[in-house]
Amino acid sequence: MAIARIRRPFLLAVTFGLALLIIPASPGIARVATENAANDSSNTLKQLGLSLMLLLFGTLLQMAATNIMLAWINSRTFQRWSKTRSVRSTIAMMLSLFVLFVTAVLQVLLWALLYDLGGALDSFSEALYFSLVTFTSLGYGDVTVGVDWRLVAGCQALSGLLLVGCSTALLVVVLQRIWLARHQNYPN
Incomplete structure (x- = not known):
């Protein structure tokens, strides 16, 4: 149980960090956004x-x-x-x-x-x-x-x-x- 308490915040932080890196580079968002906005x-x-x-x-x-x-x-x-x-x-x-x-x-x-x-x-x-x-x-x-x-x-x-x-x-x-x-x- 104590290990799960430690893992959850760590996993949330890693997930949020990866989302910040992956979402702006994803093809769906790149089509919707203009090139200036992506830059x-x-x-x-x-x-x-x-x-x-x-x-x-x-x-x-x-x-x-x-x-x-x-x-x-x-x-x-x-x-x-x-x-x-x-x-x-x-x-x-x-x-x-x-x-x-x-x-x-x-x-x-x-x-x-x-x-x-x-x-x-x-x-x-x-x-x-x-x-x-x-x-x-x-x-x-x-x-x-x-x-x-x-x-x-x-x-x-x-x-x-x-x-x-x-x-x-x-x-x-x-x-x-x-x-x-x-x-x-x-x-x-």
């Missing part, structure tokens, strides 16, 4: 695949940053620094922020490379700006991508939203560890 749907599927790969890579990058942060807050150096009411606890917090900031910048750069190499925008600087605005969910609207790239931009906004949530949770853990270490040393 648009295959282009959309390619971009969705690229977006999902970048989401996966971004998640792995965030997991690596999370592991670095957890190793850091469990280290003796962090414990020693956070027990003192000095500049060291501020440095510990700044190092934590730096790791999370670098993680965010790397993800923004990866998405900008996708936009630039895919030809969605005219220059890398424009792609970097659009990527940063989309990743942070600001969405100014002064630089936009074409209809073909809207799904990719939505996936990037989702990725940014998830990164900000995970980063906030990690910073709360760091602050909590510093606060607990300080109050264990200095009771009221």
Whole structure:
């Protein structure tokens, strides 16, 4: 029974993935759709695949940053620094922020490379700006991508939203560890 519970979601995911690949290429749909629409749907599927790969890579990058942060807050150096009411606890917090900031910048750069190499925008600087605005969910609207790239931009906004949530949770853990270490040393 437990094996059936595991297989069902896996089989549904595989079936849905195969349907996304097979249906646009089937002869019946190809006759009904125009050639432009068929090209648009295959282009959309390619971009969705690229977006999902970048989401996966971004998640792995965030997991690596999370592991670095957890190793850091469990280290003796962090414990020693956070027990003192000095500049060291501020440095510990700044190092934590730096790791999370670098993680965010790397993800923004990866998405900008996708936009630039895919030809969605005219220059890398424009792609970097659009990527940063989309990743942070600001969405100014002064630089936009074409209809073909809207799904990719939505996936990037989702990725940014998830990164900000995970980063906030990690910073709360760091602050909590510093606060607990300080109050264990200095009771009221």
